[in-house]
Amino acid sequence: DIQMTQSPSSLSASVGDRVTITCQASQDISNNLNWYQQKPGKAPRLLIYDATDLETGVPIRFRGSGSGTDFTFTIFSLQPDDFAVYYCQQYDSLPYTFGPGTKVDIK
Amino acid sequence: VQLQQSGPGLVKPSQTLSLTCAISGDSVSTERAGWSWIRQSPRRGLEWLGRTYYRSKWNTDYAESAKSRITIKPDTSKNQVSLQLNSVTPDDTAIYYCARTRGTGLFDYWGQGTLVIVSS
Numbered sequence: 001d002i003q004m005t006q007s008p009s010s011l012s013a014s015v016g017d018r019v020t021i022t023c024q025a026s027q028d029i030s031n032n033l034n035w036y037q038q039k040p041g042k043a044p045r046l047l048i049y050d051a052t053d054l055e056t057g058v059p060i061r062f063r064g065s066g067s068g069t070d071f072t073f074t075i076f077s078l079q080p081d082d083f084a085v086y087y088c089q090q091y092d093s094l095p096y097t098f099g100p101g102t103k104v105d106i107k
Numbered sequence: 108v109q110l111q112q113s114g115p116g117l118v119k120p121s122q123t124l125s126l127t128c129a130i131s132g133d134s135v136s137t138e139r140a141g142w143s144w145i146r147q148s149p150r151r152g153l154e155w156l157g158r159t160y161y162r163s164k165w166n167t168d169y170a171e172s173a174k175s176r177i178t179i180k181p182d183t184s185k186n187q188v189s190l191q192l193n194s195v196t197p198d199d200t201a202i203y204y205c206a207r208t209r210g211t212g213l214f215d216y217w218g219q220g221t222l223v224i225v226s227s
Contacts, residue, residue, distance in 0.1 A: 001171075034212075043218065043220055044153070044217060046214060049213045089212075090212075091212020091213060094168055095172075096143075096212050
């Protein structure tokens with residue numbers, strides 16, 4: 001199975017900050033990576049697919065980059081609604097696997 | 108697209124966990140997507156369990172970790188997909204989600220989640 005790691009595991013930030021999360025795959029997954037946001041008591045929500053493409057309806061302050069084994073997820077100008085847990089997920093090969101998550105909370 | 112999950116929230120050890128996911132706004136038989144089950148627990152995080160999809164015929168894929176115990180089946184008459192997990196243990200306690208699998212592996216619509224506790 002492809003292992004996904006994320007860093008940091010948690011971070012504290014203020015409204016307006018730029019936040020960056022990294023995700024690393026245990027082997028080359030090309031651009032076969034998605035990013036999700038999850039709020040307490042809710043299902044994950046797809047934000048970014050194919051490493052860089054914004055899902056319909058997702059604000060443009062969310063951005064994804066990277067390919068191969070190293071990926072970055074950035075929130076430009078953090079908003080109050082963005083405090084949540086963020087997960088990366090690979091779909092290069094089965095089984096699909098997720099990173100452990102990065103919790104973004106209020107400083 | 109809306110996915111509405113149903114099923115018991117408490118299952119006894121060694122018994123079978125059974126959940127259904129009723130689909131509205133799409134067809135379980137669509138050839139543009141598939142239907143996955145994913146679970147989430149503090150110990151395992153988000154874990155994909157398997158999927159079913161229709162491409163001229165029905166196909167299923169399962170995670171090796173659950174392959175011996177899991178069945179995912181479409182029900183075209185009710186437009187829903189089901190999950191059965193046999194011989195459960197407390198380690199199967201988790202929130203279970205169904206999700207539409209678009210393209211080759213992204214989950215764009217999710218059910219509301221069902222907390223299943225395995226306990227006697």
